[in-house]
Amino acid sequence: MVVKVAINGYGTIGKRVADAVTKQDDMEIVGVTKTRPTIEADLAIQKGYPLYAVAEEHEQGFLDAGIPITRGTLLALLQKADIVIDGSPGKKGAANKPIYEKAGVKAIWQGGEKDSLVETSFNALTNYNKAWGKRFVRVVSCNTTGLARTLYPVQQKFGIKAAYVTMVRRGADPRESKKGPINAITPVLKVPSHHGPDAQTVIDGLNIFSLAVAVPTTIMHLHCNTVELEDKNATTEDVLALWDATPRIKFVEGGKGIVSTAQVMELARDLNRERADFNEIIVWKDAVTVQDGVLYYYQAIHQESDVVPENIDCIRAMCELEPDNMKSIEKTNRALGIE
C-alpha cells in the first residue's frame, strides 16, 4: 500500500515534509497547496508537485502570475488523498478541521495547534502506538520534540524527579526579515512557559518546569536543562551511552570547535544535508555532566526541520503501515540520511 499524502500549506514545514514523503517507498505526494504565487509556488512546480490554490479566491493570483496550478482547490486535492499534513502557520490550522472531517481524510497538525484539537499528540519515540489508526493527530512542536527525544530515554532508564528547562529561542527563522528582537532578550512572561505542559502530552508522568526567552538569532533554539534523576548512581558515561543508542540525537563537541549554534549549522552545510537542515537534536557531548544525581546538558534544536521525520512516522502509525515505532524510525532515517 502506498499512502496518498496531501500538503495543505507549502511553507517552512510543508515543503520539507513533501520532500521527505517523496523519499519513502510507502507514501507519495498527491498535491500541495498555497494561497499566494510566491517563489515557493514556483519551486513546488519545479519539483513536480501538483499545486492547488487553497480556495477559489486564491486561484486568480496564480493564473495572473502564470503559475500552472491544478484546478479545483484544496477540496479537490483532499478527494485524492488518504491523509493531509496541515502546514498552516501556528494557531491557523484548527480552522481546517471541519474541512478535513467533511472530506473524510486523516489529518496531521503541527505543534502550533492545541493538544485538545486532536485525538493524541505525537512523538515517534515516546508514544507512537497512541496514534495507531487514529484520524486526527498533532506532531508536537520543534522544542517539545527536542525535549521528548532526550528526556524520555532518561526517564525510562534512570527516572526523573524533576526537569528544569530553559529554552533560549531563535527570534525569527532565516527566511524572515521583519521580526525581532534584534538587540534584546524577550522573556516569555506567562510562567511556567507552555513547553513543560506540552512535553507532558507526549511523555506520561514527566515532572517538568519550563521558562523561555527569545533572542536575536535565526538559526537554532538552545535548551539549558538541569534534571534531577531518581537513580542517584547514574553516571555521565551512562547518559552518553543511552543517548548514543537513541535515534535522532547527534553529539557535537566544543573541543572540536563546535562552540555555538553557528558551527552546528556549518556542519549541516559541510555534510551537505538537504536545505542545510539538521533533523537530529544536537547535544554537546563535552558538556553532558551528571553530578550528585543531577544531569546537566545543552541541546540545540533546528526549529525548521526536527519535526519532519516525526511527520513521516506519524503518517505510518495513523495509516497502520508499520506497528513497531523503532522500525518506522529506522526506515525514515535511512530514507532521509539522518542518524
Added chain:
Amino acid sequence: MVVKVAINGYGTIGKRVADAVTKQDDMEIVGVTKTRPTIEADLAIQKGYPLYAVAEEHEQGFLDAGIPITRGTLLALLQKADIVIDGSPGKKGAANKPIYEKAGVKAIWQGGEKDSLVETSFNALTNYNKAWGKRFVRVVSCNTTGLARTLYPVQQKFGIKAAYVTMVRRGADPRESKKGPINAITPVLKVPSHHGPDAQTVIDGLNIFSLAVAVPTTIMHLHCNTVELEDKNATTEDVLALWDATPRIKFVEGGKGIVSTAQVMELARDLNRERADFNEIIVWKDAVTVQDGVLYYYQAIHQESDVVPENIDCIRAMCELEPDNMKSIEKTNRALGIE
C-alpha cells in the same frame, strides 16, 4: 574622614565607580589610570580627574597625544590613596596585587578575579560585615550580584532547597564592535557554570545549579530562575512584598509594555539615569510566580553598572566608615538616585 580613592583602570567599571565616588560625602577620587590615550582619557581630564599612566612605558603615548597626564605613574598615585579600585579587564587584575601590597593601600577587585585572591568576596546585602576593616576584597560579578540581591532575601525568609538558574548573557558590551556572537547562541560548556559557585562566595549555604549561554545582544543579561522553596506556604504576593522591601531591586511589567530588555533600557533613558544605566536588578513583576512551593522569575542585569554601588559600600566597609550595611546601602542609593 574622607577616604581617598584611586581608580586603576578607567574603563567600563572604573569610570562609573569614579563618578559614583565623587557623589558621596565620605570619599573622593585622587586619581585614575589608563594605559592608552583613548577618548576616555580625554573624558577623565574633562571631568577633572587627575590622570596617570599606569607605567612609565605608557607615558609617552599620552604626551604624544597632547593629553595632560599627571607625572609619576600608578605608583605615585597609590602614595596619595587609602584604597584602590582595580578596574582591570577580567583576570588581569590579580597581577597588580604585589604592587598594592608594596604601596600599603587597600584594594578592591572586580568579579573577573578569583575569590582566592582576596580575604572575602563582597555583596552589600549579603555579607557586608565580612569586609569590615579588610585590606583585599573582591566585589562579585554583575551576574553574581544579581543572583545575590534576589536569592538572599528569599533564602533568609523562605529557605531555598535548590535554585536552578540559567543565565542568558549579552555577547558584548554596547561599546564593543569586534566581539560576537552575531547570529548564534554560545553555551558555556564547562558545566555547571562558574556562577553557582561564585554566588556561594557571598551567600552561605546556598544550593545552586547554574548554566549559561551568550547571545547576540549588547544591552543586558537575563536570568531565568526556578527556585524550590523550603516554605511550601509562601505565595507569589509574599515574594513580591519581600523584593519590594529589598533595595536595588526594581520591578517592571510586561503589561506596561516592558516586554524585553530593550524597553528596560529605554526606561533608564527616559528616567535620565546617568549614562542610561540601571544600577538596580530588574525583575518582571507580572512573571513572578510561586506554584506548589516553586518560585519562577526572570531578572535582567545591567552588566556595566549594577556593581557600581556595591563598590561604594565595599569602600565604606573596608575603611570602617559605616558599620550598618543597610545604612550604607541607603546612603549610596540616595547619592546615586537609585531605588
